Amino acid sequence: MSQFEFIDKRVPIALDNPSIYHDISKCKNCTLCRRACADVMSVLDYYDLESTGDVPMCIHCGQCAAACPFDSMHARSELDKVRRLLLTLTRLLLSKRLRLCAWLSAKALATNQAHS
Numbered sequence: 001m002s003q004f005e006f007i008d009k010r011v012p013i014a015l016d017n018p019s020i021y022h023d024i025s026k027c028k029n030c031t032l033c034r035r036a037c038a039d040v041m042s043v044l045d046y047y048d049l050e051s052t053g054d055v056p057m058c059i060h061c062g063q064c065a066a067a068c069p070f071d072s073m074h075a076r077s078e079l080d081k082v083r084r085l086l087l088t089l090t091r092l093l094l095s096k097r098l099r100l101c102a103w104l105s106a107k108a109l110a111t112n113q114a115h116s
Contacts, residue, residue: 019060019076026072033064033073 013022037043041063065073 021076022073026070032067036063036067
């Protein structure tokens with residue numbers, strides 16, 4: 001028995017899918033995601049869950065999420081993580097730049113005082 005329900009109406013998406021998030025509570029079983037996967041991408045009807053050990057085959061194309069009008073499926077985004085990382089790196093670089101400028105100023109001041 002499969003862990004996925006209504007696979008005749010919707011695409012089975014694993015919880016650990018890195019590309020697609022499926023909120024089953026929003027799903028209306030409209031079959032649009034299933035048709036996108038099976039008909040547009042020719043993936044879903046190419047295999048059955050029994051032959052894969054109940055593991056859905058996903059090519060991470062996002063067509064199911066694009067077809068869903070209920071926001072039940074959507075692409076996972078790493079954008080916030082990337083923004084936080086860039087902000088952290090920017091702060092780190094600015095901090096190092098300020099320390100370098102302070103060190104160069106101190107060195108220039110010491111050199112000027114030594115020559116005077």
